[in-house]
Amino acid sequence: MANIGEEVKNKQVIFRDYVRGFPKESDFIITSATIRLKLPQGSNGVLLKTLYLSCDPYMRLLMESQSAPTSYSPGSLLFGFGVAKVLESAHADFNEGDLVWGTMKWEEYSVVEEPGKLIKIQHTDVPLSYYTGILGMPGITAYFGFHDVCSPKKGEYVFVSAASGAVGQLVGQLAKLMGCYVVGSAGSREKIELLKNKFGFDEVFNYKEEQDLDAALKRCFPEGIDIYFENVGGKMLDAVLLNMRPHGRIAVCGMISQYNLDQSEGVHNLLHLVLQRIRMEGFSAPDYFHLNAKFLEAMLPNIREGKISYVEDTVHGLESGPAALIGLFSGRNVGKQNILRIRHMVGLYDAAVGAIKFGPLTANRKGAMAQTGDEVKNKQVIFRDYVNGFPKESDFIITSATIRLKLPQDSNGLLLKTLYLSCDPFMRMLMKNQPSPFSYSPGSLVFGYGVAKVLESGHSDFNEGDLVWGMLKWEEYSVLEDPGKLIKIHHTDVPLSYYTGILDRI
Template identity: 70%
Template sequence: MEQQEVITNKQIIFRDYINGFPKESDMIFNTSATINLKLPEGSNGVLVKNLYLSCDPYMRSRMSKLQGSYVESFTPGSPIVGYGVAKVLDSGHSNFKNGDLVWGITGWEEYSVITNPEALFKIQHTDVPLSYYTGILGMPGMTVYVGFNNVCAPKNGEYVFVSAASGAVGQLVGQFAKLAGCYVVGSAGTKEKVELLKNKFGFDEAFNYKEEQDLDAALKRCFPEGIDIYFENVGGKMLEAVLLNMRLNGRISACGMISHYNNEQGEAVRNLFHIITKRLLVQGFIVFDHYHLYPKYMKMNIPLIKQGTIRYVEDVVEGLENAPAALVGLFSGRNVGKQVVVVARE
């Protein structure tokens, strides 16, 4: 019988369901949990050491008691779960062996037992930063591939607007749009982020939405001929202004609406009649439905990254204990680029 090793397993515990904006105190840093570094005999699961954790806006909805959502609520008193990059330490599943690097849903803790390893992706390319598998080579990257390439079907010369453009998704949308030959404008919440969009990611124009008194006027200034494609990350007042400026037969890819996430009553949006009069295609999508396209996405994107054609900015926080502050910061725009938490380095 093999000797078992039980060690401390630090965790971020979800305290309880919330209303409004999340706070760091909604999560507890637990240092007293333990874990056995050997799976029980007959297990079909995978034991992993977590390396990088991803902070994503959709996680806010999981902090409320959900009904009819595409994701389940977090369980009060249990570790938060989300996308991450990990190393396999023990495996009862034939697809994985000790030492494999993987990305997928894991716990916000030092070590996790993944009971549904079929949902994990084995990392084949290790000559790029492993943290990229929380972003450009993970769920956010696939989100852009599906939402922009498939839903929006961009054509050379079209006019594209991206809200929340400096985040994990927005920065990629802008660069993919430029590769497709489009004119691209992004909005962000600080001067630093606006400069990043124009000088690093190659957006044709960008503006700070917090400094604009009239979003409709700002869009008309940037798009005197109107918008063909809007990659929607925000909702609310921004969506209202965009609808006024969409061109005939325009497309709106509804990826997220972060302005609504902390409002339990939702938020009314005006100008919806423009969807009819302008014959707009407005399509929501969930990236989970499209993971069968992941190999195709990787084949396209890995060369672009290695050639330096696509650039990616991460906002990296060291230490599991700092994960709650990193997640909360998403909802005040504190992060610059993709928010990543380092649990351990490989």
Template identity: 90%
Template sequence: MAQIGDEVKNKQVIFRDYVNGFPKESDFIITSATIRLKLPQDSNGLLLKTLYLSCDPFMRMLMKNQPSPFSYSPGSLVFGYGVAKVLESGHSDFNEGDLVWGMLKWEEYSVLEDPGKLIKIHHTDVPLSYYTGILGMPGITAYFGFHDVCSPKKGEYVFVSAASGAVGQIVGQLAKLMGCYVVGSAGSREKIELLKNTFGFDEVFNYKEEPDLNAALKRCFPDGIDIYFENVGGKTLDAVLLNMRLHGRIAVCGMISQYNLDQTEGVHNLMRLVTQRIRMEGFIANDYFHLNAKFLEEILPYIREGKISYVEDTVHGLENGPAALIGLFSGRNVGKQVVSISKE
């Protein structure tokens, strides 16, 4: 096992160049550098060992050539959410041995000079990988997107698209715990079975087998939809708008169907927002990170008591990270996509 002060190989994933259309493995470079496991003198940062990395749809947006301080730069390291162990600390808020989650570089070891936004992990009776998912950014997205943005009430009718993914599977189960009627859509027979048999959705459908999404929604929601948790966009959103009830709420979490298009699809039924008095609101998880302690108080008991299940799709080794990330956009993953780097 490597010790502080040792010089070790450090596998990395480099972003090759801006991406048009669907990303490919060739858009990334797997390389190996050398790192000395020691913080620079007088550093206020952290030396981290990466344990798990998260593959998330928002990372596709960072691959575009568009003005943004958060976009990937050609030739630079890929970054995203992950879990790491502190090997050495120059920061007063962190100690050697601490476990943290937050935005990490896609490499086996990292020096992070500004660790202020990392969140310390205090609960280790659950899998550490959960902090890439149900206890991390996707979990916060699901919990506050549903409870805060959607303002649900018992007995309401809830539709979740991309329902077997990192966020959708949590939203559906939270809605069931609220006493709602919940329908989810997904794109394979395996995912449909998961929604019904593991997550307890009331009704499900495979959108790839439905020639008419409007008809599918009318079949599942003869009385209309109160809440739509939007993960997909495009034709799905258009069909949902035709089926929303009076004073319905739409929480816009993402629109994965649009991320790889050079020209995004238009939405034709927006007038329904007016006639049905629908509230449609976008949000991001960062808006709620300051409420992490409250979130954990609510969600951890559900996990420990078996009231919420969480399914992960895990690949092992940083070299398999790009393929896992790209697989999100063809629906290859079943559950939350995780890259396991080290068990510690």
């Protein structure tokens, strides 16, 4: 941790030049400058430490010379939505230690001279990354785009394109909470499974596997579509117009299929706006930022009660940012694409065990808040059998069991919620068929170092709410009957992930 007044290296992402066609990693420059962690004399701004940065489709529009006055300038820093911590403040509305979200530069440390548009984060019982997604700009986009622009009614037929993305996944769940029939489209089998099994869409289809989008929509909506939440444009919009019901509403959030084209595709079926008396309206999230308090009042209970889930796809380190941003336009991401500024001390087996991408088993604490006593699904990673040679994803089984979040009567143990799990080289040795009391047993849970939160304690050394690190099973929730070797975390002014790396096993 650097201290105020220190001179440190400040990693940055620079926009090289205006982009035509599909953006490439070479359109960006990863560089490093020196910054003194001190506000200039007479400043009325804030000194920020970047925690998360958001990759969003609208950023592609800012890469063109003829775009908005807020376009990126060649040779300048990239910017977008993010989450940061205030290291020093000369502004009356912010204090040292405040957490904020808003538009920020793609660099590790920033001086913001006009921080008035930053929004202070008051609720920290949810993952901070949510403020780049479900509780940030994409969340506001989804909530007001659906409720304000679409004016939904119970029982209506709703179609969401790009439905597994940051906005689409939330729109679908909001529509389900309204009692609507919801169909989503996405571009991979993994995303289709996510929409159906995690987000509860009534029907889904892979647009890449459909020869005729009009026929696909008629199959899913034999009675037509009342509401279309538009994220794609092009051929999808043309097909939707043929299937809209009278007085239907189309909320135009984005048209990602058009962003990388030199010449945008035309829309041929606009006459249906007249024939079916359809209202088609564009909108922008900043129009609703002043309603942030109302938005949080509506959204936070749904998250805490488990009525809404959210999936993020997080990469680590600013140097990973350009590839993550470009991946949006090829559909490589699954869920909300974020950049975690601080690189985690994990990752050796990311390729071998890539199937654990979702849920608290990675360096993201995703999903809804369960309460003690609830019966919940408990995702787990099982060791299939002893390994010879290089381990493969098929050497592990991703499964789910049911667990009641309650310690057994008279237990002297702990009920834990896993936050982070570490991937370490020693784990490969435990996969061999050799005499060792620590080797993994075929059919048993994988285990390794990790960080967890105590949900319930029957042990005198630990209390509910404590954060701990030590040897944990690879599952979302665990009952640990002999917690004596866990180490309590007392210093939370550094990322908790550090206790799987730089601050563990010292």
